[in-house]
Amino acid sequence: MLLKKHRSSENETVKRHRRSSEELLPHDVVVLILERLPVKSLLRFKSVSKKWKTTIESRCFQEQQFLRRRQSRGPDVLCVSIGDDDNNNNNGYDEAPMNTVSLGSSIVSRVRLPTSNYILCPGSCDGLLCVYCVFTPSVVVNPATRWHQSFPLCNLQQFRIDMYDKGEYDYPSPKLGFGKDKFTSTYKPVWLYNSTEFGLENVTTCEIFDFSTNAWRYVLPASPYRINDVNFPVYFDGSLYWLTLCEETKLLSFDLHTETFQVICKAPFTPASDIFSHSNRIMCILNNRLCVSENNGATQVIWSLDSSGLNKTWKILCSIDFTKTVSWFGDKPLFPVKPIEILDDHKLLVGEHGYLVLHDLHAKSYDLLCLDRETTLGYPVSYFQSLFSVLPNSIICTDEPL
Secondary structure, three states: OHHHHHHHHHHHHHHHHHHHHHOOOOHHHHHHHHOOOOHHHHHHHOOOOHHHHHHHHOHHHHHHHHHHHHHHOOOEEEEEEEOOEOOEOOOOOEOOOOOOEEEOOEEEEEEEEOOOOOEEOOOOEOOEEEEEOOOOOEEEEEOOOOEEEEEOOOHHHHHHHHHHHOOOOOOOOOOEEEEEEOOOOEEEEEEEEEOHHHOOOOOEEEEEEEOOOOEEEEOOOOOOOOEOOOOOOEEEOOEEEEEEOOOOOEEEEEEOOOOEEEEEEEOOOOOOOOHHHHHOEEEEEEOOEEEEEEEOOOEEEEEEEEOOOOOOEEEEEEEEEHHHOHHHHOOOOOOOOEEEEEEOOOEEEEEEOOEEEEEEOOOOEEEEOOOOOOOOOOEEEEEOOOOOOOOOOOOOOOOOOO
């Protein structure tokens, strides 16, 4: 009885101390301080009081905290591994092993997502990652908070499962896109695929998922041009982008607010002579600009899209000299290496074959980024931590497996 009273007295003392600490500063000042803290600290501080918890879970606070994080320093790089291995029992996230590497103001780290899906949409959207495969429901994950939400198969996935069950294995593999309507802050997974290969009449077919109704729906009209489905779509500034499968490649956008397709401009490539030429071209986001890249054998050229004037123009951002990266990428790699991000304004980080290489654009030098090589590198993505989920006021769940 005395022990219970003692513990009760201690708890009351702690509560009084918390209340007195909170009252030292006005709440709006506390909010300004909290906005500058990392996600891991904010998750702990939700237990300080109901007021702090309500504040940290509010969409307004989360948006402001994310904005301050983006303004404070450059993006981090997250090396995402997916699925099981001998050291992972699929019951939780594994943030090791690797020695975390600092690159100026950015940090390179690794996380393993315990999911049976095995394909990651390129890049991150507001700190959210989207993981998918053909046969199982897709998942949106926030690696910082460990929040996650799955969503059901679309018609395309179900059709491919039916083909597989019939023993028909020769079918294309369209790629899932994931982005955000920047006017309504609504996140949307999007499938866009060429129709002919699936026995459909239109040039392309587009399916979009609505998290509020937990259902897929078709978008009409879809793209008037066939798309290069070898490459992944990329998300940038409220739109998803694809390269078209034409002799003269075009840049195709899908506005996630109006849900309409539009050809933005011609790509800076020479006309494609065969399907292999299309597989040598990729898109990426570097320095907050939409970029395209082409592997020409000995070099890989990267262009960025300049939208500042009336006419959208392509400018050569940089190039990768494969004669200086033979030890990592081989002599004249068949496919493009993946540009990940430009760090500290002049260091291009690229990754392929389990290597991360830092290309100094000023010194024209190449350096291998030393990581723990005992496990696979996974998917390197440019990344800002956030508190977001796909729906406002979603409960952060860290215990259930994906």
